[in-house]
Amino acid sequence: MKKIIIYLVFVLNLAAVIYLWFTGTSHYLLTSGTQSGILIAFGRLFGLLGEFFILLQLILIGRITFVEQQFGHDRLNQLHRWVGYGIALFFLGHPLLLTLGYGQASQTAFIPQFLDFLKNWEDVFKALLGLILFIIVIVTSIIIVKKRLRYETWHFTHMVMYIAIALVFGHQTNSGDLTSGSPLYYWMTLNFFVFGLILIFRWLRPLYRFYQQQFYIEKIVPETPGVFSIYLKGRDLKKYKFYPGQFANLTFLQRGMWFTHPFSFSAAPNGEYLRFSIKASGDFTNKINSLKPGSKVIIDGPLGVFTPASAVKDKFLLIAGGIGITPIRALAEHFAKEGKNIFLLYGMRTHQDITFKDELEKLQLKYHFILSEVIVAPGNGFGQGRINRETIKQQVPDFLERDIYLCGPTPMMKGILAELKALGMPKKQIHYEKFNY
Numbered sequence: 001m002k003k004i005i006i007y008l009v010f011v012l013n014l015a016a017v018i019y020l021w022f023t024g025t026s027h028y029l030l031t032s033g034t035q036s037g038i039l040i041a042f043g044r045l046f047g048l049l050g051e052f053f054i055l056l057q058l059i060l061i062g063r064i065t066f067v068e069q070q071f072g073h074d075r076l077n078q079l080h081r082w083v084g085y086g087i088a089l090f091f092l093g094h095p096l097l098l099t100l101g102y103g104q105a106s107q108t109a110f111i112p113q114f115l116d117f118l119k120n121w122e123d124v125f126k127a128l129l130g131l132i133l134f135i136i137v138i139v140t141s142i143i144i145v146k147k148r149l150r151y152e153t154w155h156f157t158h159m160v161m162y163i164a165i166a167l168v169f170g171h172q173t174n175s176g177d178l179t180s181g182s183p184l185y186y187w188m189t190l191n192f193f194v195f196g197l198i199l200i201f202r203w204l205r206p207l208y209r210f211y212q213q214q215f216y217i218e219k220i221v222p223e224t225p226g227v228f229s230i231y232l233k234g235r236d237l238k239k240y241k242f243y244p245g246q247f248a249n250l251t252f253l254q255r256g257m258w259f260t261h262p263f264s265f266s267a268a269p270n271g272e273y274l275r276f277s278i279k280a281s282g283d284f285t286n287k288i289n290s291l292k293p294g295s296k297v298i299i300d301g302p303l304g305v306f307t308p309a310s311a312v313k314d315k316f317l318l319i320a321g322g323i324g325i326t327p328i329r330a331l332a333e334h335f336a337k338e339g340k341n342i343f344l345l346y347g348m349r350t351h352q353d354i355t356f357k358d359e360l361e362k363l364q365l366k367y368h369f370i371l372s373e374v375i376v377a378p379g380n381g382f383g384q385g386r387i388n389r390e391t392i393k394q395q396v397p398d399f400l401e402r403d404i405y406l407c408g409p410t411p412m413m414k415g416i417l418a419e420l421k422a423l424g425m426p427k428k429q430i431h432y433e434k435f436n437y
Helices: 002-032 035-061 065-071 073-106 110-120 124-141 151-159 161-174 181-213 285-290 322-337 357-362 389-395 410-422
Strands: 216-224 227-233 247-252 261-264 274-279 297-303 315-321 341-348 366-371 382-384 403-407 430-432
Touching: 002 035, 002 065, 002 181, 035 073, 035 161, 035 181, 065 073, 073 110, 073 124, 110 124, 124 151, 124 161, 151 161, 181 297, 216 285, 227 285, 261 274, 261 322, 274 285, 274 322, 315 322, 315 410, 322 341, 322 357, 322 403, 322 410, 341 389, 366 389, 389 410, 403 410, 410 430
Parallel strands: 315 341, 315 403, 341 366, 366 382, 403 430
Antiparallel strands: 216 227, 227 274, 247 261, 247 297
8 A cells, every 4th residue: 555655646746747847838839839849848848857757766765764665675776777767868858959949949050059058048057067967977877887886986976966956956946847836836845855855764864863872883703704793782772673684774983984885684683782794895894894892883774675574475495695694694583483494595605604604503494505616514414506496496395385585696696586487486485685786
């Protein structure tokens, strides 16, 4: 029901934007009937749709609880990427169509007409600067480019989007179809409502929780080579609610570590501490062991829908790869406490890379470790190779009667999802969430 309401709000607002455009621009379409009039009309529409979908982008990445919990981080992230490409089309088409349309109407060449906009139309130059910033953000979001960027660099470029929106906003309210009356009031209300949600959920809520609970690092414990568990404590941790399988964005208030990064909870809720287990695999995470006990931490979360609430069966197959064991470990603890039937398939490179081995054994669940490089004690809970359909069929013959929770590196997850599809596993019994930025 909540999801339907969200869809309805989106459709009604999109319809309202198109209605405002048509009532303010219909004379270009119906009266003039010229090619220049049509170009101008659709140029204005592209401008309105560009800003409307920018607001949608903010909702998608705003960590707004009632949206995020309905769709999940993975789906919102995918939608965010594709909407971004659509915005690029709208924002590039807007000045192009208007320049062509007004140029035809006044018999002015393209470049002189464009320069006339910059010189004589209010706020157009600022809007052009905003457009350039939007293009930078979109280019850094292209997968082939993003893979070459540090997370911190990518994150910073996306922060400039707020500056771009501010530059474009004046242009929209001082020209076109939204300069006065009800259209202006509606547009102002829509924009300020969205920015209000962003302010509350993305900025004020984490700061308020930090003020209330004063999260800090109690200790840092090495788990395996390159993997460290960070134990956090704070004031009355029982008030901090989350579900096993979820993650949070952490900001460590220590010099050189201020950038915000997402990490999964690696222990189920216990009211005594929060635990995040992190692998040293990049510029930021390589410095995790330099964190000092007592350092304050801002927590933005919990986030994600990779939780027990999505289960439809009463038995479980947990599949983990590498550091993907982190949320799986929290889920295993939760299901074990409830006395559920659990089987864990855990793939890693070597015996030394098995994170939480002792903890998993204490949970008394059935498990099978798959080593890709070195085999130790074959047949004693160990196998060699990779997790595939044959492994699943051999180790868990009743897999079709279970919910499957999957977490690991993206290539591994894609491969196993394909294997599960080939095995006829129903989609509703497969649960996963990618944490790519």
